Amino acid sequence: MTEFELPPKYITAANDLRSDTFTTPTAEMMEAALEASIGDAVYGEDVDTVRLEQTVARMAGKEAGLFCVSGTLSNQIAIRTHLMQPPYSILCDYRAHVYTHEAAGLAILSQAMVVPVVPSNGDYLTLEDIKSHYVPDDGDIHGAPTRLISLENTLHGIVYPLEELVRIKAWCMENGLKLHCDGARIWNAAAQSGVPLKQYGEIFDSISICLSKSMGAPIGSVLVGNLKFVKKATHFRKQQGGGIRQSGMMARMALVNINNDWKSQLLYSHSLAHELAEYCEAKGIPLESPADTNFVFINLKAARMDPDVLVKKGLKYNVKLMGGRVSFHYQVTRDTLEKVKLAISEAFDYAKEHPFDCNGPTQIYRSESTEVDVDGNAIREIKTYKY
Amino acid sequence: MTEFELPPKYITAANDLRSDTFTTPTAEMMEAALEASIGDAVYGEDVDTVRLEQTVARMAGKEAGLFCVSGTLSNQIAIRTHLMQPPYSILCDYRAHVYTHEAAGLAILSQAMVVPVVPSNGDYLTLEDIKSHYVPDDGDIHGAPTRLISLENTLHGIVYPLEELVRIKAWCMENGLKLHCDGARIWNAAAQSGVPLKQYGEIFDSISICLSKSMGAPIGSVLVGNLKFVKKATHFRKQQGGGIRQSGMMARMALVNINNDWKSQLLYSHSLAHELAEYCEAKGIPLESPADTNFVFINLKAARMDPDVLVKKGLKYNVKLMGGRVSFHYQVTRDTLEKVKLAISEAFDYAKEHPFDCNGPTQIYRSESTEVDVDGNAIREIKTYKY
Amino acid sequence: MTEFELPPKYITAANDLRSDTFTTPTAEMMEAALEASIGDAVYGEDVDTVRLEQTVARMAGKEAGLFCVSGTLSNQIAIRTHLMQPPYSILCDYRAHVYTHEAAGLAILSQAMVVPVVPSNGDYLTLEDIKSHYVPDDGDIHGAPTRLISLENTLHGIVYPLEELVRIKAWCMENGLKLHCDGARIWNAAAQSGVPLKQYGEIFDSISICLSKSMGAPIGSVLVGNLKFVKKATHFRKQQGGGIRQSGMMARMALVNINNDWKSQLLYSHSLAHELAEYCEAKGIPLESPADTNFVFINLKAARMDPDVLVKKGLKYNVKLMGGRVSFHYQVTRDTLEKVKLAISEAFDYAKEHPFDCNGPTQIYRSESTEVDVDGNAIREIKTYKY
Amino acid sequence: MTEFELPPKYITAANDLRSDTFTTPTAEMMEAALEASIGDAVYGEDVDTVRLEQTVARMAGKEAGLFCVSGTLSNQIAIRTHLMQPPYSILCDYRAHVYTHEAAGLAILSQAMVVPVVPSNGDYLTLEDIKSHYVPDDGDIHGAPTRLISLENTLHGIVYPLEELVRIKAWCMENGLKLHCDGARIWNAAAQSGVPLKQYGEIFDSISICLSKSMGAPIGSVLVGNLKFVKKATHFRKQQGGGIRQSGMMARMALVNINNDWKSQLLYSHSLAHELAEYCEAKGIPLESPADTNFVFINLKAARMDPDVLVKKGLKYNVKLMGGRVSFHYQVTRDTLEKVKLAISEAFDYAKEHPFDCNGPTQIYRSESTEVDVDGNAIREIKTYKY
Structure with missing residues (x-):
């Protein structure tokens, strides 16, 4: 053969x-994997998976977390879960991963149009950038009103200034818009800026927190948000084919660096x-x-x-x-x-x-x-x- | 009551x-309507509807035409008909009607991402604008390759320079991309520039030619393209709910100004x-x-x-x-x-x-x-x- | 040439x-068309279109109506408007037009799965048929819960027994399900059964009432429902490409037989x-x-x-x-x-x-x-x- | 805390x-995991993942395989990859997992209608069952032609009779239809019937072969098909969020029972x-x-x-x-x-x-x-x- x-x-x-x-x-992760729980996570019966979800949710000050096999999965189901009934659009940075590197998931899963905005300062979107591209829901049947702002922290390695996030959050709340964070490298933002994950958790309705990048886990991310949001996101995770069985080993290996x-x-x-x-x-x-x-x-x-x-x-x-x-x-x-x-x-x-x-x-x-x-x-x- | x-x-x-x-x-149109054919156009049995479709197709030098109740319908089914299997994206001017004023049809019907480009000259997209935003199909599984360029003539009332269209068409053919034209006001472009519709027809794979705007018809547009394209577009027209019955009167009234x-x-x-x-x-x-x-x-x-x-x-x-x-x-x-x-x-x-x-x-x-x-x-x- | x-x-x-x-x-319709209003219905400025919509809405005892160019359009936007966030499914008769003859609109526009049911009595679905195929929303992440029941009256020329509709409506209300009626031939059901349209209007959350079939109008249908429903359906109508301009003539011709x-x-x-x-x-x-x-x-x-x-x-x-x-x-x-x-x-x-x-x-x-x-x-x- | x-x-x-x-x-699997490769599978650089994919592909006589985190993911991307341009429908058994337990993926990802068929013999679909429910592509613009037949072996624990599969395959080839197999328990069918996986591979265009059910692996499945099919399926896998990084351990653990x-x-x-x-x-x-x-x-x-x-x-x-x-x-x-x-x-x-x-x-x-x-x-x- x-x-x-x-x-x-x-x-x-x-x-x-x-x-x-x-x-x-790492060797430490491999050792940990040997002790991992062996329950079926689709039925919510795997201890280490639940422990990972609640650990990361708690660090971000959120009610619940959902272990996902990739950042693309957690980003796309987060955005879909925030969106109710089209026609609608999401607004993000023109370099955002959710727009440029997640293979049209926004159109396929969420039926969403995208308003990609070039930051006026070249680095990150300001509230003014967002306001001047935001499509209001003023009853205009031609449009696709903006329902969600998706930011990325870090994006292009840049730490999002906290005060700008606070300004954007306040405006989102006034205008009934959801605010999602692609946190592929939010650990890097937190480490560099000293802003605790919990404070980011207060700003964003949901955060996709990657484990397999700077944090060194073999696979995955944890999507954090409130309980109702995570429950619906679980349904979308299954729909996307992201429901996995004995994920204990992967969860236990991710917890190693989180606890280091x-x-x-x-x-x-x-x-x-x-x-x-x-x-x-x-x-x-x-x-x-x-x-x-x-x-x-x-x-x-x-x-x-x-x-x-x-x-x-x-x-x-x-x-x-x-x-x-x-x-x-x-x-x-x-x-x-x-x-x-x-x-x-x-x-x-x-x-x-x-x-x-x-x-x-x-x-x-x-x-x-x-x-x-x-x-x-x-x-x-x-x-x-x-x- | x-x-x-x-x-x-x-x-x-x-x-x-x-x-x-x-x-x-106009009164002339009302008179004409009284003589209109009364066949059921869904079964292809209405004389005036077929006459309108073939008249406009012939003016644009295309094999076939399809009467649609609106420009949004003809644009969206044209784009859907050119697109085969996602993930893919279309590229257009950031002000294009297909992107800003057709209520997210590109995401809902075609599951397409959009790359909206700001023209470097402020007026219309050049080939260079397109090439610097075009997403190649290089096997990158993160991306949504550009499959279609959708231009608008006129857009913002500006007549698209013919030579630029010719350059763009040549490049599209080299790169296997389809080229659609939102011709909501292509009559205006043709009248002002002296470029016959037929020449536009040679450049674009499909054109959505509106009848109810400058041409004064009560409703509708005609989508022109080759026979295979129009046949498939007919299927999507029915799917969108655009298959209408005795459209003879509307067709006959549109023909009045076309023949004036x-x-x-x-x-x-x-x-x-x-x-x-x-x-x-x-x-x-x-x-x-x-x-x-x-x-x-x-x-x-x-x-x-x-x-x-x-x-x-x-x-x-x-x-x-x-x-x-x-x-x-x-x-x-x-x-x-x-x-x-x-x-x-x-x-x-x-x-x-x-x-x-x-x-x-x-x-x-x-x-x-x-x-x-x-x-x-x-x-x-x-x-x-x-x- | x-x-x-x-x-x-x-x-x-x-x-x-x-x-x-x-x-x-008919000749009477053609005469009426000559007197039709000439406003642009997309802007809500055409008198005869508004008159048609309110006439049919009032006959069905509903707050509002929306003129659509086809029954497929009014059915599909009605169903989409009732559905909020997938995964979900609709339940209907296995012969229903919305399932068999609207070119997959349920999947394309609404992302909905369909549970097509064969009536146990061979003629129309009973409450028991529905209950034994209905997918409850019991938190099972594998499923696509039933959110809407779509019935057709008449279907296959059969008049739906009023008492069965009343039973089904009561159960739908208990289980938070919407009830839509494809009324392509509801006039026939009303004429034959003596049940006034208004009584059907009390049972169904929305009805797609065709004008171009037994009622002889050249094109179209009127989708009736409450004000909020019709407002959102208008947005979907535009998205589907169903927003049309001077529809006064078509509306006026439809009113002729309605008033006869x-x-x-x-x-x-x-x-x-x-x-x-x-x-x-x-x-x-x-x-x-x-x-x-x-x-x-x-x-x-x-x-x-x-x-x-x-x-x-x-x-x-x-x-x-x-x-x-x-x-x-x-x-x-x-x-x-x-x-x-x-x-x-x-x-x-x-x-x-x-x-x-x-x-x-x-x-x-x-x-x-x-x-x-x-x-x-x-x-x-x-x-x-x-x- | x-x-x-x-x-x-x-x-x-x-x-x-x-x-x-x-x-x-098993303990044997845990031991094997310690020796697993540590490359990033998204870049095709993980040895054990590639080894698993080629092992299972070769067993099924197919050109290529794709490691997926779940059977739902491999089923849904397989079906999406076979389908080109809607409107279309797939035909399956009314109990099929792809229809009843994959949370509307067929509508959301593939925009596909489903024709769920009750087997006349109560156990499995015969060619006659399929022919009497198949929607031909006869140009009827109302319809959603059948493009794919999705069978499940085993389904309901029943082994699909080989000769029936051969009859169905021949008819599919005559009618230009693709034939997918949800092989969640194809190992069980092969073990019980003595039919080698390779023979199933000759019948089906693609097979989703689960690893985490009877075969005891922690997670996943391998989707097998020809090279072009698997290349496109990889793009859809990424779009669904199924692209995972260091999957060596999971692959190595799956290979244990395959090689036992x-x-x-x-x-x-x-x-x-x-x-x-x-x-x-x-x-x-x-x-x-x-x-x-x-x-x-x-x-x-x-x-x-x-x-x-x-x-x-x-x-x-x-x-x-x-x-x-x-x-x-x-x-x-x-x-x-x-x-x-x-x-x-x-x-x-x-x-x-x-x-x-x-x-x-x-x-x-x-x-x-x-x-x-x-x-x-x-x-x-x-x-x-x-x-």
Whole structure:
């Protein structure tokens, strides 16, 4: 029987700056998994799954939590649960993951139109940005009134200023709008800003809190909100095919980092990002946005830098990149930081002689690398995806 | 039995600049209606309906046409018919009617995401605008690849430059994208630019050609495309509830203006608009876009003009307005043009003393007029809708 | 320029038993149309459209009415308006038009699953039929709870017994379910049973009341319900592309028969159907259901009768048939009744020698007639559709 | 801080006859998990996930496989991937899980209507059942043509006769219809009938093969089909929120039983079921269908047995039941078999004195158990769901 076509064995995320989703389960997590509960979570009978849900809900000051296998699932069922009867639309940042990277779930599941807004300050949406794009429910039968504002914290690695969130929340309450947070990296926002999850919980009607990114769990997220909201979201989770059976092991492994000193782990990854940002600034390498937390976004357009060259320069130094976004996480080593500095500056120098104009909606160019890198070293095919 | 609560009798559109949909059936049309065929169009057995469909299809150089009761119906079933299997998205101008004023049909019927693009030149989308926002189908499972470009001609009253359309069409064909045209006012574009409908027909895979706006028919539009496209669109028309029975009278009345000198009628309405635009420019009243055809868009934001005051000033001179868009059509009189000049300049002067900052997505503010206008004259409630 | 490919001129519905939608506008209607109002109904400014809506609403004892271009449109927007947030399902008769002949609108517009029930008595659903198929909302996340019961009166020409409707209504109210009526032929039910429309209005939360079938109007229906319901339905009507402009003529023509002695007209058509039913029974020709009103359903399966032969036998006597359903309406002549008796009995005799077993979901076989009928007479291609 | 409200610790599935989803991970599986790969499966970089997918695909003779977190997810994305452009419908058994227990996914994700068919033989759909309910694509714009037949093997524990599947497949190919199999218990069908998975793979275009039911894995299923099909299904999996990161452990644990002697394990569970079926028959306790494999369906309606009493009688003997379906799996002990015999016969005797008429669409009554069982023993609340 012919051999399976298997990918190469994934050894470590220590040199993987493509995304913080590459964090790998630790030995401590594996040990914990052996003790996990074995109930069927669809029937609400798995202890560790319930413990995880209530732990994260309590941290966010919410009545209930729902374990979901991905952030896309928790975002999309949260938005669907807030929306009642169309025609309606949701408003979000034009870079929001719910709009750009969740494969049209908003249209398919929620039948929702989207008003994607470019922040006037370039970094995050202000209340004024929202008010000037919000579609009021004034009885106009042509329209699709805005029913929900979906924000992302962090977005593009930027920490959402708390006072702006408070202003937006007050206005939402006055206008009967729901406020959801894609908290794929809300742990990073909390760690960096010192704002406790509970305070974010007071602002947002629901938060999708990812576990498998900076927090290092194998899979999943927890969607938090009030009891009625989570009960209905559970129905949508089943409808989406997200109802899973013995999830105890996955829940127990996620609880390990939650019960550890996650703030220090995350702040370590932020420090690497801050250092790289300073390095770039010193070198005149333009960045897209302030590197508040674990991401550094190299402005490929302004630098006229070919993302494919950047990826290959990374490989030259045995560092994995996917494009303009450099994603630090707690498993990245200082050695990798030093190497990525070299890769970026060489790619920047290369761009000065070979300016590249990428004309696509995102700075990330699907890197169809050839067999040979710029320096002639053989490279296996890299399947890189947009961040 | 209590009397019905009926609206006031609508007498004439001569002074109605709210929209060109207010054009009223002419005596000639009424006469024609008496001779109309009486077959059941759902079974394809109504002569005048088939005659209208084939007349307009032939004018646009297309194989077939489908009579629809509204432009929203023909636009939405056209887009649905071009789209096969989600996840996908369509790309259009951020002001496009299919996106802003068709009550989320794109999400509900077609499960489509929308990439609304702000034209870099402020007037119409260039090929570069499209290429820099187009989502390629590169296998990225996060995305919703662009499958269709939907343009509008005219949009905001602006005639789409033919050469730009030709460039966009060539690129669409290279990239396997369909190109639809919301031709609510394509007659206006053709009349003003001299580009025959047939040439537009060569560029667009489908065109929704409205009959009830500048062309003065009571209801409807004709969706033109190839035979296979129209056959499938017929199925979606029935699904949307748009299959109608004895439509002969409506078809026959639409054919009257199509067989008349429609170009002169439209060019007359354009001349009124051009004259108003010049008047405004002379007075320093800012406009949003060039008044190529029958619309003049007063830039309420730049003029800091309260649309509600503008509407009431119009009523003072017995001219009906809905906000910043002044919509001429062939039934508007020169007398109305003179009166609307006065109304606009008084509203502009009023704004200099009472600057108004409208913070909404459209310049049109839903005019909740009081019982009394600015000059004390009693006014019945106006139900005005966004243009 | 080549001639248009036009269908033959449709002269009269006097011999057309395919469907009561073939009723043609009368001279009286054409006269009335000349006096019709000319306002834009999307803005609520057309007098005759508002008059039609309030007339029919008042007849049904409802707060408001909404003119729609087809029964499919009013049925589908009614059901969508009653449904709030999925997952949910509606329950109806397995032969219901909303389920079998509205091109999947329930799934596309309303995202609704359907529980189609076969009536235990073979004619209409009883409360027990409904209770034994109803999906309770008991928190089971696997299910799609029943939110709405959609009944049809008449269905298959059968008048729904009032007392059964009253029982079903009471149970619906106890269980928080909405009750919609597809009233494509509710006029026939009212005329035959003597139950006033107003009494049906007390039972059903909404009724889609067709105008273009037995009532002979060119197009449309009126959806009646409470004010809040109709306001939201208007939004869905626009979304479906059903918002039409100068609909005064169509409204005025519909009002003609409403203000005439429509009961006598309908009872005349019922009398023809009753006579044909008695004729069939006397001949041993099996019927599918009691011919309460204007339909006679020949049981093709039991009679082992080929619908294609029946259609062609009809043509032999210049009578148009589409299959097992014989649809009488007030424009059918007694002469046509006598001829269809001959056609049916000849087809029945033919079946005795050429038994035909149609194995399709409906008794109607899409009649791909050849150029020559059974008796050798040349026949134009008939495009017949399922009833 | 108040204690969490945790469910009781789930110890063993040995006495759990509610569903075979309650099978718990074995020590062997836990050991295997420790060696699992740690790549990110969204990027196709996890070795064990790819190995699982290719193992199951190869067993079913298919080009590719896709690991999904649930059978609902793999069923719904399979059906969506086969369907191109609505309006369309799918045809299935009225008891099919895709129709009754996947929370309206067919309407929400696929916009599909469903034709649920009652098998004429009471057990499984024959080709004739399908042909007499299939909606042909004959151009009828009222309809929603059948595009896909979704069968379930086993369904209701019944093994689908191979020759019937072969007949159905041939007819589907003639009529251009896709054929999907919900293989939640296809392992049971294969074990019992001796038909290899590969032969089922030749018949069905796609099969959703569950791992977490009789095969005992913690979560998931593998959807198998051709390469193009699986590539598109991957896009829908991401859209549904089913893209998960480090799934190596879950994949490795599923491979344990696949690489063990699963047939013996399953046949053991079947033997228990057969024994119970014989016991019931001997006692005159009516069954709904032949107990071919691991399920015994007590006909509650015919036995006039209250499912709530049955559940409580089970608890009296420390055996967990959810209603009429008794689900055996390889972790159930002979002791449990003996006890469930007692529970069922006592409930049956109880029914003779207290006949119960359950009037709901399914024989399973949501068991709102009181604090005390029929024999006075205190019982914790059971959250039982429909099978």
